[in-house]
Amino acid sequence: MxxxxxxxxxxxxxxxxxxxxxxxxxxxxxxxxxxxxxxxxxxxxxxxxxxxxxxxxxxxxxxxxxxxxxxxxxxxxxxxxxxxxxxxxxxxxxxxxxxxxxxxxxxxxxxxxxxxxxxxxxxxxxxxxxxxxxxxxxxxxxxxxxxxxxxxxxxxxxxxxxxxxxxxxxxxxxxxxxxxxxxxxxxxxxxxxxxxxxxxxxxxxxxxxxxxxxxxxxxxxxxxxxxxxWIAQMIHMYGARKAEELNYRYFYQGRHIPAAIIVSNGQLTEESRAALEEYAKSVEGVENSHKFLLLEVEGEDESPDEDKKKKSNVELKSLAEILQQDALFLEYDDKSRQKLQSSFxxxxxxxxxxxxxxxxxxxxxxxxxxxxxxxxxxxxxxxxxxxxxxxxxxxxxxxxxxxxxxxSNPDDKARLLEVFNSIGAIAPNDVRQDVGKLLGRELENFKDELANIPPSLRQQVSQILMQKSANESIIGILKDLRDVLEDVRHEKN
Structure with missing residues (x-):
């Protein structure tokens, strides 16, 4: 052998x-x-x-x-x-x-x-x-x-x-x-x-x-x-492309299957060996895939008795099943896609x-x-x-x-807003942008200072503002009284 x-x-x-x-x-x-x-x-x-x-x-x-x-x-x-x-x-x-x-x-x-x-x-x-x-x-x-x-x-x-x-x-x-x-x-x-x-x-x-x-x-x-x-993924990007081309060629020339040729009790002639070598060199590239090959075999048994002489046997074994296990590189193509996505x-x-x-x-x-x-x-x-x-x-x-x-999930946001609103923790201006998105236009905030204050604090803040306003009024009155007293003093002098 x-x-x-x-x-x-x-x-x-x-x-x-x-x-x-x-x-x-x-x-x-x-x-x-x-x-x-x-x-x-x-x-x-x-x-x-x-x-x-x-x-x-x-x-x-x-x-x-x-x-x-x-x-x-x-x-x-x-x-x-x-x-x-x-x-x-x-x-x-x-x-x-x-x-x-x-x-x-x-x-x-x-x-x-x-x-x-x-x-x-x-x-x-x-x-x-x-x-x-x-x-x-x-x-x-x-x-x-x-x-x-x-x-x-x-x-x-x-x-x-x-x-x-x-x-x-x-x-x-x-x-x-x-x-x-x-x-x-x-x-x-x-x-x-x-x-x-x-x-x-x-x-x-x-x-x-x-x-x-x-x-x-x-x-x-x-x-x-x-x-x-993605530069490291370039090789299998080309490979995936060639797999796609091979798939196309498979459907275009589907009857031509790859095969193994097994010779029993014989040997290839020099012409067949040269043809096989030439075929192996030419199969690179999808444009040369799925070709027929004709081989000639010489018997090795030299017995003069033709009845006892062993017959040469040539077996053609299909290799298409090897390709079909991966459905013509579909798994390879999917792995290539995953690698490229991982780069990004x-x-x-x-x-x-x-x-x-x-x-x-x-x-x-x-x-x-x-x-x-x-x-x-x-x-x-x-x-x-x-x-x-x-x-x-x-x-x-x-x-x-x-x-x-x-x-963000609008349903989750709506539930949270409902909870916050129930405890008076949201001011009107806090939700103006969200309301604007629902209406499809931009809404400006309310200019009233109270619009920036949650309802639960509004009464307390109002009292503070009123007290501040009252204090400012008292201060204004005292300043006016001071000015009057200063004028009276200057007149006496």
Whole structure:
């Protein structure tokens, strides 16, 4: 008996990580433009191969920025009533957000940046300044055209926190955009130097029309380029795609089954062996699966008696049952989906799979995901907006923030409100926002001071206010009497 192992050629992965930490492009050594660790175009195209990646990214961008932007006063500035200065600043921030981009909403600019970041690890927003040099607008930049440089030499930068100015040394990067052979340079947001848009050099006296705009870079990781959070799942993302293609081929060529050929009392001819080796090398790829193979066998028994001579036997054994145990990789595809979702830390309900959820488990999954994933992401973006983008405007009272979904159970809230109301622990203004949501419009609080006081304390507070008012009246009378006595004394003198 002789056994021979026949195998195909080694499979080449679609694309590999760049060698070295960051390879430098040969044509741009003067500006030290860095090559991305992974091809950006390939990363952006992965949504066309994966059956779950797009749902995960959509869940991120919708739940981080998709519910809109609102304003609020800073906590340490709300001890007193709203002043005209605070109201004027509120209107300035509203106007800035309203006119940030004339083609899409403020939230959509950041939503698209989040989308790019989740697909390829990098999201870019071009910041536009007005004649006074403050940021007034932003445009999304396609990441597949952007290259990043090494860090430049440190420069002194001013930071403003809590009305105070701080000076620090910081190193910045430059960004090269190359579209159809036309190169445009950008500087990193916050770089105080003037840069030439045509060559990326920092120089004085550059005309305004040649001064480079700034790029606000959102990335995953600490490198020059971001790396998508799902990069470790790429191999089985390709595998799941190939499994889908194999399933399609199986239905298209269902009568052609894989098989094992068992030869008894014989051996393959050299022509058959060569054909088998060629077949094994050609079966890689779904386009070559499920083919027929014709083999010729030579008998090994050389007995001259034809009656005693053993007959050669060739057995064809189907191997299709091996594939059917996994229903043509359905389990593999499901495990691949679970791994990719775990990279985003998303439960099934966020990607349109709610088979195993009931109301209680769905609410718990949403609450945990909101706390562990989306709230930290919103807070990071809000810090950039309020402490980088808007800090040049000198806002002291107002912050912008991204709205979050209301994941509370209205039935539970109604029962709690009923209990609190029965003991007189709720003031009318405490429920104005909830009532507004039910009516579908925003309701302002009642201006009466008693509307902020629960009914159980209202009588006691009323007595205190009346006593305070009486005391103020007595004090006023005593002051008037003092003034009269002072006038009488002056007249006598």
């Amino acid at each position: 002789r056994a021979t192992v026949i195998k195909g050629d080694k499979t080449q992965f679609p694309f590999q990580k760049a060698e070295g930490p960051m390879a430098r492009q040969g044509d741009e050594q003067s500006n030290e433009v860095l090559t991305p660790p992974y091809p950006i175009i390939e990363l952006l195209q992965m949504k066309e191969y994966s059956t779950i990646l797009q749902q995960c990214v959509d869940a991120y961008k919708q739940n981080i920025c998709g519910f809109g932007v609102s304003l609020r006063y800073r906590e340490d500035e709300t001890k007193d009533k709203e002043t005209p200065e605070m109201k004027a600043e509120w209107e300035r921030v509203q106007e800035l957000i309203k006119y940030w981009n004339f083609d899409e909403a403020f939230k959509d600019v950041f939503t698209k940046a989040i989308e790019h970041r989740e697909y390829c690890g990098n999201g870019y927003i071009e910041i536009i300044r007005d004649g006074k040099g403050v940021s007034v607008g932003g445009e999304n930049v396609d990441p597949k055209y952007i290259k990043v440089t090494r860090l430049t030499e440190p420069v002194e930068v001013s930071y403003y926190r809590g009305g105070k100015q701080f000076k620090r040394q910081k190193r910045f990067r430059r960004y090269q955009q190359d579209i159809n052979g036309k190169t445009v340079w950008f500087k990193e947001f916050g770089d105080p130097r003037i840069m030439d848009i045509t060559n990326g050099k920092f120089e004085e006296g550059i005309p305004i029309d040649r001064q480079a705009n700034e790029i606000l870079h959102f990335k995953i990781g600490d490198g020059a380029y971001g790396i998508p959070r 830390r998303l439960p099934d309900i966020y990607v349109g799979r709610s088979k195993d959820f009931n109301r209680a488990t769905a609410e718990m999954a949403m609450e945990i995901t909101e706390q562990q994933v989306f709230i930290p992401e919103r807070e990071s973006l809000e810090f950039v907006i309020n402490n980088k983008l808007f800090v040049e405007h000198g806002f002291k009272y107002v912050d912008a923030y991204f709205n979050s979904p209301d994941i």
